[in-house]
Every structure is written in structure tokens, then in C-alpha cells.
Amino acid sequence: MIAEAPSMNAPVVRARPQRPKKFVNLRKFVRHPFAIAGMSILGVFVILGVFAPIIAPYNPQASIFIPMQAPSWQHLLGTTNTGQDIFSQFVWGAQTTLMVGLGGGVITVVLALLIGMTAGYLGGTVDAILNTMSNIFLVLPSLALLIVIESYLKGTSPLINGLIIGLTGWAWGSRVFRAQTMSFGSRDFVVAAKLSGMSNLRIMWTEILPNMYSIIASNLTFACLGAMLAEAGLAYLGYENLNANSWGTLLYWAGNGGAMLSGAWWWFVPPGAAIALCGMSFTMMNFAMDQISNPRLATFKKRRKPRVQSNSGIGA
Amino acid sequence: MSSPVMQKNALAVGQPMVQVEDLVVRFPIRSGVRKAWITPVDHVNFTIGRGEVLALVGESGSGKTTIGKALMRIVEPSAGKIVVGGKDITHIKGRSLADYREDAQMIFQDPFGSLNAVKTVEQHLYFPLKKHRQLRGDDLYIKAGELLELVGLTPVRETRIKFPNELSGGQRQRVAIARALAVDPKFLVADEPISMLDVSIRAGVLKLMNQLKDDFKLSYLYITHDLASARYFGDRIMVMYGGQIMETADSRELIRRPTHPYTKLLLAATPGNPIREKLPETSNLAPNLLEGRTGCVFASRCPLVTDRCRDEMPKLTLLETGHSAACHYAS
Amino acid sequence: MSSRIPVLELEDVSVAYDTHNGPVQAVNRVNLKVYQEEIVGLVGESGSGKSTLAYAIMRLLKGAAFLQNGTIKVMGRDIYAMSPKELQAFRWAQMSMVFQSAMSALNPVMTVEQQFIDTLRSHNKQMTLEQCRMRAAELMDLVRIDPKYLASYPHQLSGGMRQRVVIAIAIALEPAFVIMDEPTTALDVVVQRSILDQIQAIQRKVHFAVLFISHDFSLVAELAQRVAIMYAGRMVEVADSGALTQSENHHPYTEGLLRAIPKLTADEIVIEGIPGHPPDLVSLPSGCAFHPRCPYVTDECRQQRPSLYEVGTSEVECHRYAGEKVVQHV
Numbered sequence: 001m002i003a004e005a006p007s008m009n010a011p012v013v014r015a016r017p018q019r020p021k022k023f024v025n026l027r028k029f030v031r032h033p034f035a036i037a038g039m040s041i042l043g044v045f046v047i048l049g050v051f052a053p054i055i056a057p058y059n060p061q062a063s064i065f066i067p068m069q070a071p072s073w074q075h076l077l078g079t080t081n082t083g084q085d086i087f088s089q090f091v092w093g094a095q096t097t098l099m100v101g102l103g104g105g106v107i108t109v110v111l112a113l114l115i116g117m118t119a120g121y122l123g124g125t126v127d128a129i130l131n132t133m134s135n136i137f138l139v140l141p142s143l144a145l146l147i148v149i150e151s152y153l154k155g156t157s158p159l160i161n162g163l164i165i166g167l168t169g170w171a172w173g174s175r176v177f178r179a180q181t182m183s184f185g186s187r188d189f190v191v192a193a194k195l196s197g198m199s200n201l202r203i204m205w206t207e208i209l210p211n212m213y214s215i216i217a218s219n220l221t222f223a224c225l226g227a228m229l230a231e232a233g234l235a236y237l238g239y240e241n242l243n244a245n246s247w248g249t250l251l252y253w254a255g256n257g258g259a260m261l262s263g264a265w266w267w268f269v270p271p272g273a274a275i276a277l278c279g280m281s282f283t284m285m286n287f288a289m290d291q292i293s294n295p296r297l298a299t300f301k302k303r304r305k306p307r308v309q310s311n312s313g314i315g316a
Numbered sequence: 317m318s319s320p321v322m323q324k325n326a327l328a329v330g331q332p333m334v335q336v337e338d339l340v341v342r343f344p345i346r347s348g349v350r351k352a353w354i355t356p357v358d359h360v361n362f363t364i365g366r367g368e369v370l371a372l373v374g375e376s377g378s379g380k381t382t383i384g385k386a387l388m389r390i391v392e393p394s395a396g397k398i399v400v401g402g403k404d405i406t407h408i409k410g411r412s413l414a415d416y417r418e419d420a421q422m423i424f425q426d427p428f429g430s431l432n433a434v435k436t437v438e439q440h441l442y443f444p445l446k447k448h449r450q451l452r453g454d455d456l457y458i459k460a461g462e463l464l465e466l467v468g469l470t471p472v473r474e475t476r477i478k479f480p481n482e483l484s485g486g487q488r489q490r491v492a493i494a495r496a497l498a499v500d501p502k503f504l505v506a507d508e509p510i511s512m513l514d515v516s517i518r519a520g521v522l523k524l525m526n527q528l529k530d531d532f533k534l535s536y537l538y539i540t541h542d543l544a545s546a547r548y549f550g551d552r553i554m555v556m557y558g559g560q561i562m563e564t565a566d567s568r569e570l571i572r573r574p575t576h577p578y579t580k581l582l583l584a585a586t587p588g589n590p591i592r593e594k595l596p597e598t599s600n601l602a603p604n605l606l607e608g609r610t611g612c613v614f615a616s617r618c619p620l621v622t623d624r625c626r627d628e629m630p631k632l633t634l635l636e637t638g639h640s641a642a643c644h645y646a647s
Numbered sequence: 648m649s650s651r652i653p654v655l656e657l658e659d660v661s662v663a664y665d666t667h668n669g670p671v672q673a674v675n676r677v678n679l680k681v682y683q684e685e686i687v688g689l690v691g692e693s694g695s696g697k698s699t700l701a702y703a704i705m706r707l708l709k710g711a712a713f714l715q716n717g718t719i720k721v722m723g724r725d726i727y728a729m730s731p732k733e734l735q736a737f738r739w740a741q742m743s744m745v746f747q748s749a750m751s752a753l754n755p756v757m758t759v760e761q762q763f764i765d766t767l768r769s770h771n772k773q774m775t776l777e778q779c780r781m782r783a784a785e786l787m788d789l790v791r792i793d794p795k796y797l798a799s800y801p802h803q804l805s806g807g808m809r810q811r812v813v814i815a816i817a818i819a820l821e822p823a824f825v826i827m828d829e830p831t832t833a834l835d836v837v838v839q840r841s842i843l844d845q846i847q848a849i850q851r852k853v854h855f856a857v858l859f860i861s862h863d864f865s866l867v868a869e870l871a872q873r874v875a876i877m878y879a880g881r882m883v884e885v886a887d888s889g890a891l892t893q894s895e896n897h898h899p900y901t902e903g904l905l906r907a908i909p910k911l912t913a914d915e916i917v918i919e920g921i922p923g924h925p926p927d928l929v930s931l932p933s934g935c936a937f938h939p940r941c942p943y944v945t946d947e948c949r950q951q952r953p954s955l956y957e958v959g960t961s962e963v964e965c966h967r968y969a970g971e972k973v974v975q976h977v
Contacts, residue, residue, distance in 0.1 A: 012454040015473045188430035191390065192495060196444040197417050210434040375835040484924040485693070514692035515862060515907050519920030541836060544909040548916045571911060585840035586911060587865040 025214060028292045038284035041277055049095035056088040060245050071266050078266035081257040089250055090270055096246040097228060100162035101278070104227030107166025109220050112173030113209075119174070120181030121204055131178075137171035143233060150239035158231060158246050161239075165230045173219050180215060184208045214293040218286055225282040232275050247271035331402065332363040333503055333535040334387070339396035341382050342607065354605040356382040358559035358613075359396070361632075364503075367533040371550025371567065373543055373582070377603055379559040380539045384505045387537060388422050389413060401502055418448050421496035425508040427488035431480040437464065437491050438476040444498035463494045468524060486517035493524065503535045510545065522549050543586050547571050552638070555579050558603030558613030561632055563646075565639035575635060575646040577618050612643070620645050653720075654824045654856040655681040655704065655742075660717035662696070662703045670715065671928050673699040675880040677717075678955075678975060681824065686850065686857045688867030688888075690904070691877035693925040697860050700877075701828050704858075705744050706734060722823055740770055743817040747829040749809035753801040759787075759812055760797035766819050786815040789849055807838035811845065818853055826858045831866070843870055864904045876901050879926040879936035886961035896958045898965050899941045935966070943967060952977050 029035050048055060058065075067083040069075055077086035119130035145168055150156060156164075184190060185208070193203050234240055235248025242249060254260070254268035341357035356379035364370045374380040385391040387398060389405060398406050401419050408416060424430040431440060441460045445451050451459050461472050467490040469475045480488055489509055496504060506525065510518040522545060528534055540546050546553050547567050554564040555578060563576040574580050603613050611626040612618070618625065624644055632642040657679040663670035674696040681687045691697040702708050704719055706726050719726045721742050729737060746752045754762055763783035767774055774782075784794045790811040801809055810830055817825055827846070831839040847870065850857060861867050867874055868891050876884045876898065884898040891905070903921035910916070923940035926932070932939050938948040947966050955975040956968040 012457055014457060015477045188424040188426055189432045192422070192424070192430060192492070193432075193443070195388065195390075195417055195422055196495070196499065197414055197447050198443060207432055211432070375837065486924060514925055515864060516692060516903055516921035517924070519907055519918040520922070521920075522918070523920070544911050544916075545918075547911060548909050548918055581837055583911070585837045587836075587840075587863065587869060 025292055029288060032288040032292065034284045034291075035288035038281040038288070041281040042285075045094050045274060045278055046098060048091050049098045052091045052095045056091040058085040058088045060084060060088040060092050061243070068262065068264055070264075077270050078264065080253060080267060081259075081262075081264075086250075086267055086270070089245055090247070090274070092245040093247040093250050093271060094274070096158045096244065097231060097248065097275070098278070100158045100165070100231045100246065101224050101228030103159070104162040104165040104169070104231070105220055105224030107163065108169045108223040108227065109173055109216060111166065111170035112219070112223075113177055113216065115170065116174035116177030117181045117204055117208065120178035121185050121200065121208070123182075127178075130174075134171040134174045134178075137168065138175070140168075142168055143230065146230060146234055147237070147239060150234060156239075157241050158235070158244050158248075161231055161234055162227065165227045169223065169226060169230070173223060176215065176219060177212065180212055181208055184211055214289060218289045218293075221282045221286040221289070225279050228275065228278060228282075232271075247275055332365045333368075333401060334362075334364040334537070335397075335399040336360060336362050336383075336387070337397040337399075339383070339386060339398060340394050341379075341386050341391060342394040353607040355607050356559045356605055357386060357393075360556075360559075360561055362554055362561070362564070364535045364537060366502075366535055367529060368552070369529065369536040369538055369550045371538045371540060371546035371553045372556060373540055373546045373553055374556035375541055377558070377605070378556040379605075380556050381507055383556075384422065384507045384537060384539050387505055388420060389416065390422075418499045419501055420503040420505065421499060421501040423489070423492050423496055423504060423506040423509045426512055427485040427492065428480075428512075430492045431488055433480055436477050436479055437469070437483070440491055440495050441498050444495060448499040463497060464491075466497070466528075467491070467494045468520075469494070484517070485513045486521055489513065489521050490524065493521075493528070497528070497532075501534070503537075505537045505539070507539045508541070509538075511540065511542065518545070525549065543571065543582055555582070559605055560613050561640075561642060562614065563639075563641040563643075564632075569639055573639075575639070576641045576643050577620050577645075578614050579641075581617075651682040651685075653680045654683055654685075654722060655679070655858065656718075656720040656723075657700075657704070658718045658720075660700070660703065660719060661715040662699050662708065662712060663715045665711040665713070666929075668929075672715075672880050672931075673712065673928060674703065676975075677877075677880075677882045679875055679882065679885065681856050681858055683823070684850070684854050684856055685873065686847075686859060686871045688871035688874040689858055689860045689877065690862065690864050690867050690874060691860075692862050694879060694928055695877040696880040696928075697877050698828060701744070701826050701858070701860055704826060705738070705742070707744075736770070739766065739817075739822065740820045741822050742824040742826070743820070743822045745810075745813055745817045745825065745827040745830045747832055749806065749813045750801065752813050753809060755801055758798055758800055759783075759804075762812075762816060763797075763819060766816055770820055782819065786819055787812075789818075789852070790815045790845060805838075806834050807842060810834060810842055814842075814846065814849070818849065818855065821853055822855055824856045824858070826860070828860045829862070830859075832861070832863075839866075846870070865908045876904070879931055880928065881936065881964060883937070883964045884961060886963075890959065890961055896961055896963065896968075898937075898963045899943055899967075900937050903940070935964075 061084065063082040063084050065075065065079045065083040065085060067079055067081050069079045071078045075085050075087060077090055079085060080089075115130050115134065119127040146164060149164055150161070153160070181204075190203060190207055193207050198207070231240075231246065232248035232251065235246055236251045236255065238252055240246070240249055242252065248271075250271040251268060254264075254271070257267070259265075259267040339357055339360045340355060342353045342355050344351045344353055358379070360383065362370060372380045372383065382391065386393050387400070389408070393406050396406070397404060400416070403416070405412075405416050438460045441463055442456060445456055445459055449459070461476065464472045464476055469487060469490050475483070475487070480491075483491070509525070510521050513521060525536065526549060529536060538546065538549055543553075550567045552564065553567045553570045555562045555570070555576065557578050562578045563570065563574065570579065571583070574583055604616075611628060612630050615621050615625045622644075628644070630642045630644045632640045634640045635646060657677055660674060660677045661672065662674040663672050677700065679687070689697050689700070699708075699712065702712070703714055704721070704726070708714065714727060721737075724737070726734070757765065760780065760783050763786065764776070764779040767779045767782060783797060787794050787797060792808055792811055796804060796808065801812075804812065814830070831842055834842065843866070846857070859867060859871055868888050871888055873885060873887055874891060875882050878900050884901050886897070886901075890896065891901075894902070894905070897905070900921070903919070906919040907921065909918045921940050926936050934950045935941070935948045935952055938944045941948065945966065951966075953964050953966045953969070954973050954977050955962055955964045956971040957974050958968050958971055962974050
């Protein structure tokens, strides 16, 4: 009856699952055209940001150049009205903005997970309290809340901004995770885990959380997008340390320096376009994730044999 | 195969494994503004001996699943007493409840929902084996393999590393059974374990449960809506309706000589039954589970109903040895 | 048989699913005729292809599924040759379907009566509201539901009543042919029995043919005049229901299914399963798809798929009957 009958000293050779089966979704993701496009675009800006110290030709704050120059080989994105090199500002701005976007997004998701899962799994009074809290945060207009906080703090650095964005933006994600946790919590395999003596914390960590990876990933892309846009918005409105270097402050100074009036498109178009492109790349990655986790959303190639097509009105 | 772990609380000779006395489970439901209560389990009594299978037959809304949950202490009884393996488990908590988990386990109806999609077959067994049999490393690996062999998931080397979505319904149920056995229980509650499986697979799973019962002297509460499998697997059958027991008897006896009108209705409705008496035209209303109902629960659907039935709830009376029915007119 | 008009004709029908690794065969060269006012059962378990076939007949295949080969004719008309407009007029008036889950077949925000009216009006714009109402009441009477429930919403009805409403809507236009896809699977055994009795009664009155799909063999055998059994996308046996009580002249899978049903009143109850597990359509066994589970397996079974043979009044696809008249070569 014994499956393996090892001799006393022979090591037990274990069967190993083939790795691909476990990460099948991840592999599908990196092959999906939308995901590839999104990651490439984002990748360009990430490289710019990571290697900013090497790539940026000048000190972004140095106002030593001829102001309001159009793009040239010495100044790839021209200069500001105070004679600063915009390209250097742009590259350093990439670093800051992306750090805030990704950092703020991660903080948001972690908080949302903690609060949402606890509420969904434990239920009862804990759920009622956490639910009320998240409802409050949901109802508050987030940008207005951020502005109010900022105006007390007076000119915070982008990183602090990122933290604040993370601490206030978790409500929507927590609802999603709460609902997911509740639906898993009533499944038989969770009841079986309880019956086998697992503690609640362990159940949440080993039984429920691994089932939520794709929805966490999807949430993360949205959260990063939101954080990035929030930071840009706050900076543009002047609620950030104006000496900081981010795409948002770049836009602020562009507005302040009359770039639009004087037609200095090289000042405000690059940061705006960069924000839009990064936002789009997050969205594209999210789209790819949706298609993979819900196969019914996927579109199919046209079949070669048109003779016996399904009724076109009721097909896919 | 290793022998069963020594009983922690040896039963006295002749003492049943499970004793349920006057069990009541009530739930609140929102009926308008006021809170009303329903009693899906309404004063139920039964016993299950060591190595015995009691089949609990009923339709949806009969309360059979709730009894299973109460026995597993997923739900706490509102009144009455449940004694398993000599211990009163009705209201235990904490440490005692955790210990009870080593005595009783459950097998669920839905083979797809009872396994975790992100864990392999063997990973489902590791936690209970670690916690309850204190196994580690190679011993753990070997024991898991033995369990899988026991439930027929061969070749073990291949199936142990599969994920649930690579298994058929019958195979998943076998994994669920292996998981239940990992803690070395004395008593299993099987809640409709085969109703969602393909017909050709069901016999295999029932036979496995039978084999395990003989090998380990397990007691079962086998919950089902299907009289045929209840007859096959159960030593005794208990028919429930609307939270109450309608009839209970030795399984062969119940099929051959049913006395309660509801049992007769179930028999007539079961496909494959050569006795095709015309089903009496009764309404198909769900049973009234609200607290405070009077009379027989089955009155609204019974072809033999009289005024007495509507006013007075019939008691479960012993008709012959081992055969009881709750009906004013049971012959 | 030849004097009766076929309501459904399946000729060499194959349905496949597009996947990354090429098409997967769900239904493989199936032939079947259903005649007027006949009840034919279609039995199969997971992976048999029975539901896919039903959707193919109704031309409801979605997504990656497509009709790969063959013709499907209802009342003599090729379903896949019709234009969308013709199909819309044809569906429900000539053929309709009863789905497994009544809750998803009924519109949750419309009352029962409104759903009847909706169906009737969409096919016959001339019908007045009054006429629709009368017809709705007639239909409710036919399925033995108190007409007061016409004003109810689906969630207010019991499972059995909902399913009867779905059946009533399916026969509202008096089609010649109704497909019923596991209509009683989600219901309790007593309710199931009453619905099946009802189906028989209605069928006698309204005169339509039924293709009754189920995994429950004993149920189908009681209801249908002929039973077709599918395994791994092939129709492995077609037999009169009378022949099902005999123990010879069957496909081994049918024998297995017959043994899997416990005879309730026998002295010693014996049930046997079929060893092995349901077929994986992506990687089917070679030769005869049933061979890994067959007690009579030979080398020929492993290599070569059997032809369809005429055995008595049945048709069976099994090498054991080689030597009988061939109905269809592989």
C-alpha cells in the first residue's frame, strides 16, 4: 500500500509540478499584445527615470541658458522662461512622477487589501466598522480632500504626496477585495480549511489571497494610474513643493510661465503627453489582465471556413 | 496501511458514536420590520453507532444540510444536545472545538468548490497532516502519498502534483475524502457527496466510502435527496421534511414497507422505481419553517390530510423494532 | 418509421471549438432523425457533447464553437442556410428550447404575463394585447399553474413553477419541435416527477416532438420512445426504450450506465460504476474513445474506431457487432 518504499537511507525523490502550470497566467500576460505594448511604453519612461542622473545633460534647476528656446540639439526639449533645460527637468521628473505613481499605488493596494480582506472575512462588527470607514472615504471627493490636507502641510515633497494619496485612495479597492473575500469565504474549501484547524490569519494568507492575484494586479494598475494623475493634478494646482522635479510641477511652471500664451509647446506638451502615455500603458496592461482572467472577453480570430458560420447576429 | 490512531476517548461497549437529543437550530430571518425565526431543525433525535451509516434523506428545505452543519459545529445548536465519541460537543469552543476537529470531518457536495484552485492535490493534505499527525519532511511526503493511494488516486506520482482544474469531479471528491481522512477521524458527515458527479462515477465514490468505513470503522451521516443511494450505502434511513423526522427505519425495510405518506411520495417519484403508482396531485409548496407553526409539517401536501393533522403535530412513534413514523395514520 | 415526417434531421454533424492548439472536436459526425410527435432522449455525461449539439441545432453556438461539418434540418429546412431574419421568424415558431436554469431563462424584471406577451408579440405583431393575455392564461392552464401567478415575478415562484413557466413559453407558438436541455436537473425529485408527467400530458395535447437531453438515464428511459447515447462527441448507440430493458445488444458504455442505476426494490442493491474517468476532449484516446474503460477491449478497439452497426432495432457503434449490417462507416 505504500507509494514509495525507500530503503532506510535512500533519499525520497519527490515529484515536482511543472512550473508553467502554476504561472500560466503570467506567461499569457507577457505574450499578450496589449501587455507588451503597455510594458514597453512604461519601460521607456522607467529607464529614463532610473538612469536620470546619467541621461540628464544639465542640472534641472540651473537657470543659466537662454530662456524660451525651441528644441535644439543642445536642448532637446528647449528651455523655460527662466532659462532652465526642460529635457533635464523632464527626465528627473520621470523619476519622481513614476516613483510617486508606483509607490502611491502600492500603498493604496496594500491598505485596501488589509482593510478589505479583514472586513470581508471576519464579518460582523469588524466589518460594520471598516465598512463605514471606507464608505466615508469613498464619498469624500478625493482631490478636494487632498487639497485640504496639502494646504495644511504647505508645499510637501512629491514623496509625501504619494504617501498621502496612498493613505486616502484605498477605499474603492477595499470594497472590491472585501467582496472577493466574502465570496471565497463561503466556499467549501475555506470551510474545509477551518475544519482542519487552520487559524483565520493563515486561511486569509494561504487560501484566499493566492486566489486573488489577478484581481490585485488589476487593481494595482488602476491605483498606480490614479496616484500618478493625482500627483500631477496636485502639483499643477500648486500644492507641491515647487522646487521639486516632477511632471506635475513642470506643468505648473509651464502654466505659470505663460507657455501656452507664448506658444512654447515644448514646455507643456512633453509632460502632458508623458502622463497620458503612462496612463495609457497602465490601462492597456489592465485590459490585458482582464482578458486573461476572464476568457469570455477575449476576441477570436476569424475562422477560415465561412460556409457554416454561426448566425452573425448572435455570434461571439 | 498504518492502523488507526488509538482512540483518544474510548467509547463504552455498545455506546453509540453519535447521539443527538432533541436538537433544535433556529435562524432569524427578516420578515418585514420584525424579526421572525425559522427552525430548519425542529426537535430531532437520532443515534449512529460505530461503523454505522445513517442516511438522511430529504429535499431542499428539509433541514438535512443544517443538521450536518450542526454536527460539525459550523453552526451552533439553539437547543438540545449532541454527543460524539462520548463527548458533549453542543456548545464547546476554543481548545475543545479544535480537538473535536480531529474526531469529525465533512465531505462537501460540490467537488469544484471544495478544493482550492491554487493548491496542488498533495498540498491540500499537508496542513491537516502536519497539524494533527505532527509529520514533517519526508514522512509528510510519504504519508500524503499513502492517503492518495488509499482513495484510489493512482498513479499517485502523477496525480499528487496536479491542480484541481486538471481533475475530474470524481477525482476531486477523492481528494476531499483524503483530506478528511488526514486527521484520522471517527465520524464523517457526507453532504450529498455524489449528487454533482457523473452517474458512471458515483458508484466508485460510494464504494470507496464503504471500503473506508469497513477499514477504519468509520461512522457516517450520509445526507442525500436520493433514496436509491441511501438504500445502497445507508444501514438505516431517516426521512426528513420541513425540519422534522417523518420516518426512520432500517434501509431495506423502509424501501419495502414505507408507512409515512411522504416516504411513499418520494418512492413513487424516484426514477427507476418499477412501482409507478400515479403520484397524488399535491401542491408543490415549500414547507413552512416558521417558528410557531402548528400541526404536521407535511399537512399542506399530504393526500391523507385531515383536520387533526392540521392542528396536532404527530409524534415520532415506534411501529416495530427500529421502525418509527410521525403520522397519525401510519399503518 | 419511413412514413413519418422527420422534424429534425442531423446529417454528419460535427461541431468543434477553436483553441490555441487547433480545433477541439466536441461533436463528431452525428446522425439522428426525430420524427413528428416523438420523444427522443439524448443521454451523456461530461464531455459527451450533448449540450453543444443542442446549441448547434438552435444555431446558438457562441464564441469559439462552430459547426464544422454536416447539415441540420428542422421541418425540412436547413438551419444554417437561413438568413438571420428567416431564422428569427423560424425560431420559437417552429422550434424552441427549454434551458436548464429557469432563473436565467426568465427575465427577472418582467412579470410572467409580460414575458408571454413579449414572446407572442415579437412573432406576431398583429396580436392584440387582449389576445395575448388570453393565450397566456391558456398556456398557464396547460402547465397547471394558477393564473393568478401571471402577475408574479420569477423570483416569487418556486423552482418547479418557474420551470413550468419556461416550458409554457417554449410552446407558446406551438412549435413542431422542442429541445429540453436538462430541464429538471436542478429540481427536487418530487417536483421533477410532476414536471415530467406534465411534459408528457402537454405533448399529447399540443403534438410536438421533443429532444430530451439529460445525464439521468433512468429518467430518460421512462419518458422517451427512443434514446440516443453520446460519448466523447459520438453517438454510440440509438435504441428504442423497450430495448433498454434488455441486457443484450448494447454498447458497453450503455451497459455500464444501466449497471450504474440501482434498482430500488431489488433485494440486494448492486451498483457498478464505470472505471476510469470521463474523456478529455483535448486528448482523446486512440481508436474507440471508450476503450480505456471498456471491459471487452481488444487491440482493434485501441487502433481503429468502430463503424455504426445495425443490431436488432438499435444502432450500436462497437466492434463487437462487426458482421452485422453497417449503417455508417467510420
